Amino acid sequence: MADKAGGRRGRRAQGQGAEARPDEPILTRERIAATAVDMLDAKGLDGLTMRGLAEALGSGVMSLYWHVENKEAVFDLALDTVLEYRGPTALQDWRGDIVHVLEDWRATMLRHPWSALLLPRRALGPNILVRLERLSACLSAGGVADVDVNAAIWSLWNYVMGATVTRASFGPSDADREASQERLAELGTLYPSIGRSGLLLDDDWDGTFRRGLDFLLDGIAPKR
Amino acid sequence: MADKAGGRRGRRAQGQGAEARPDEPILTRERIAATAVDMLDAKGLDGLTMRGLAEALGSGVMSLYWHVENKEAVFDLALDTVLEYRGPTALQDWRGDIVHVLEDWRATMLRHPWSALLLPRRALGPNILVRLERLSACLSAGGVADVDVNAAIWSLWNYVMGATVTRASFGPSDADREASQERLAELGTLYPSIGRSGLLLDDDWDGTFRRGLDFLLDGIAPKR
DNA sequence: AAATAGATTCGTACATTGTACGAGATTTGC
DNA sequence: GCAAATCTCGTACAATGTACGAATCTATTT
Numbered sequence: 419m420a421d422k423a424g425g426r427r428g429r430r431a432q433g434q435g436a437e438a439r440p441d442e443p444i445l446t447r448e449r450i451a452a453t454a455v456d457m458l459d460a461k462g463l464d465g466l467t468m469r470g471l472a473e474a475l476g477s478g479v480m481s482l483y484w485h486v487e488n489k490e491a492v493f494d495l496a497l498d499t500v501l502e503y504r505g506p507t508a509l510q511d512w513r514g515d516i517v518h519v520l521e522d523w524r525a526t527m528l529r530h531p532w533s534a535l536l537l538p539r540r541a542l543g544p545n546i547l548v549r550l551e552r553l554s555a556c557l558s559a560g561g562v563a564d565v566d567v568n569a570a571i572w573s574l575w576n577y578v579m580g581a582t583v584t585r586a587s588f589g590p591s592d593a594d595r596e597a598s599q600e601r602l603a604e605l606g607t608l609y610p611s612i613g614r615s616g617l618l619l620d621d622d623w624d625g626t627f628r629r630g631l632d633f634l635l636d637g638i639a640p641k642r
Numbered sequence: 643m644a645d646k647a648g649g650r651r652g653r654r655a656q657g658q659g660a661e662a663r664p665d666e667p668i669l670t671r672e673r674i675a676a677t678a679v680d681m682l683d684a685k686g687l688d689g690l691t692m693r694g695l696a697e698a699l700g701s702g703v704m705s706l707y708w709h710v711e712n713k714e715a716v717f718d719l720a721l722d723t724v725l726e727y728r729g730p731t732a733l734q735d736w737r738g739d740i741v742h743v744l745e746d747w748r749a750t751m752l753r754h755p756w757s758a759l760l761l762p763r764r765a766l767g768p769n770i771l772v773r774l775e776r777l778s779a780c781l782s783a784g785g786v787a788d789v790d791v792n793a794a795i796w797s798l799w800n801y802v803m804g805a806t807v808t809r810a811s812f813g814p815s816d817a818d819r820e821a822s823q824e825r826l827a828e829l830g831t832l833y834p835s836i837g838r839s840g841l842l843l844d845d846d847w848d849g850t851f852r853r854g855l856d857f858l859l860d861g862i863a864p865k866r
Numbered sequence: 867a868a869a870t871a872g873a874t875t876c877g878t879a880c881a882t883t884g885t886a887c888g889a890g891a892t893t894t895g896c
Numbered sequence: 897g898c899a900a901a902t903c904t905c906g907t908a909c910a911a912t913g914t915a916c917g918a919a920t921c922t923a924t925t926t
Contacts, residue, residue: 880914
């Protein structure tokens with residue numbers, strides 16, 4: 419390797435890492451989080467290694483451990499970084515607002531597909547709670563009975579979660595898609611209904627998401 | 643893929659493994675799958691190692707690789723093993739049938755919580771397709787318009803998926819639960835709505851699942 | 867200026883993992 | 897009996913997370 423001998427390396431990173439401010443500290447939780455996000459975006463869930471992260475930051479591997487407990491903590495950090503909600507606060511049309519919150523949520527996660535795989539495995543960070551809070555407010559504003567609000571929130575959560583996790587895993591991978599396609603050969607005989615309807619061929623993910631969401635909201639909407 | 647050359651080879655293991663039938667082959671895809679399931683049930687997703695699996699089977703580690711491509715294939719095998727659908731075939735009440743299929747699906751996955759984490763990441767195995775086929779048939783029988791069937795299936799899929807994945811990760815872990823609880827302290831001020839409704843305190847998972855499912859089915863049910 | 871205490875960095879070492887490779891053993895087909 | 901096919905498995909290696917403790921840096925006090 420290049421930087422082996424001697425070893426009196428300055429605090430300046432000599433390498434390829436993202437480096438800008440001369441007086442910014444090399445290692446902070448924020449920089450670690452941001453770099454982890456970049457790396458996850460570029461190379462996926464398994465692509466993030468502590469060694470790689472350190473290299474990208476221009477630091478030694480073990481230096482990271484001063485700032486984060488372990489690799490799990492890096493995941494938590496990256497996840498919460500990505501899930502911050504920036505959106506309009508004003509609400510007028512409750513149903514439109516809900517749709518907006520959920521579509522934004524889904525879009526955010528799909529921009530960083532690893533987050534969809536990660537979120538269900540971790541505790542709810544503050545940025546998720548913000549989104550849930552907003553949902554709750556919309557539902558109440560929309561006249562959903564108090565006794566129904568919790569069930570409604572969870573069903574919406576479940577729906578976005580399922581849709582996004584599914585999309586994140588089936589979408590980008592060509593291998594999966596081919597496998598499904600291949601399976602369609604036998605579909606005709608074994609699975610008549612879903613064969614005929616072309617269930618697995620549908621790739622209008624956004625439209626399908628929206629239509630299913632409408633089903634759900636139809637069911638939730640206050641009946642009078 | 644299913645059957646190689648039929649052959650009764652009685653290999654004798656010298657070791658410590660679980661051993662019963664004298665003339666059953668030590669290693670088959672079925673035995674590997676079954677043992678993997680046991681091990682996953684006992685020790686979770688990260689608890690399954692090729693070495694551990696081999697030891698439990700009383701074989702050498704590398705012997706496994708004659709029967710399975712790699713560790714991923716073991717996951718696929720275990721997943722499909724667990725997801726086999728045994729249920730009544732007769733359908734009378736379409737809505738009741740759908741509820742049954744989905745509740746059985748969810749229950750099956752929660753009996754093996756790792757499966758919930760795994761399923762979204764893998765291609766759809768035959769046993770999943772059986773369940774989807776059944777859903778499709780129920781919906782059609784229930785008078786859901788053809789153009790709506792696919793969206794309905796996916797929304798049901800999304801819902802079960804989200805609910806189960808969420809339950810599987812939040813449910814058994816006490817740490818997560820404590821973290822949420824702890825967070826409730828600040829809820830009062832930061833998150834008034836979900837604080838007031840006790841969203842995170844609700845632990846009637848089954849009931850909530852059922853109520854949300856009813857919302858969704860209300861929305862899907864043929865209108866008029 | 868010198869000393870000291872804390873904060874931060876990081877090289878080395880190790881245990882664990884999946885699995886490539888190829889040699890050995892066993893079974894099957896003739 | 898023999899050769900090919902089938903199956904088993906020990907060894908070896910590369911990649912990973914991280915424990916440990918030494919080295920360096922910064923600020924504060926003397």
